[in-house]
Amino acid sequence: MIDDPAPPVIETATLADVDALLAFWAIAGENDARPSDSAPVVEVLLRRDPDAVLVVRADGRIIGTVIAGWDGWRAHLYRLAVHPDHRRQGIAHLLLDAAEHRLRALGAGRFDAMVLDGNALGTSAWAARGYAPQGEWRRWVRSAR
Numbered sequence: 001m002i003d004d005p006a007p008p009v010i011e012t013a014t015l016a017d018v019d020a021l022l023a024f025w026a027i028a029g030e031n032d033a034r035p036s037d038s039a040p041v042v043e044v045l046l047r048r049d050p051d052a053v054l055v056v057r058a059d060g061r062i063i064g065t066v067i068a069g070w071d072g073w074r075a076h077l078y079r080l081a082v083h084p085d086h087r088r089q090g091i092a093h094l095l096l097d098a099a100e101h102r103l104r105a106l107g108a109g110r111f112d113a114m115v116l117d118g119n120a121l122g123t124s125a126w127a128a129r130g131y132a133p134q135g136e137w138r139r140w141v142r143s144a145r
Contacts, residue, residue: 028081
């Protein structure tokens with residue numbers, strides 16, 4: 001009899017995970033049209049909000065992430081990513097369950113997800129979860145540098 005693998009466990013990332021997160025996002029994240037991630041930026045996030053970055057691990061390696069950001073008014077979801085070898089196994093669903101639970105507990109009444117226009121895989125994942133583009137809004141950005 002073959003043992004079923006243990007179900008994935010959601011954990012919060014720590015400062016010790018910064019290099020692993022960066023390496024993971026280079027493989028699994030949609031990285032077009034975004035500034036490069038850097039260790040100092042991720043470290044600031046983890047120091048400011050230690051519970052924001054949720055991860056799933058397999059064999060000690062990160063195989064899924066989502067950032068569940070809360071500014072006290074709005075809830076933002078970023079960097080939902082699953083390693084290509086582990087997709088279609090419900091990992092994104094588990095991550096979003098945990099992220100939405102966290103944000104609801106903080107007082108969020110609505111969630112928004114950042115998804116690049118050309119990210120077909122991301123678009124289908126968010127749509128399957130019940131998210132939809134909000135046509136009357138457009139994101140405006142400016143570099144802080």
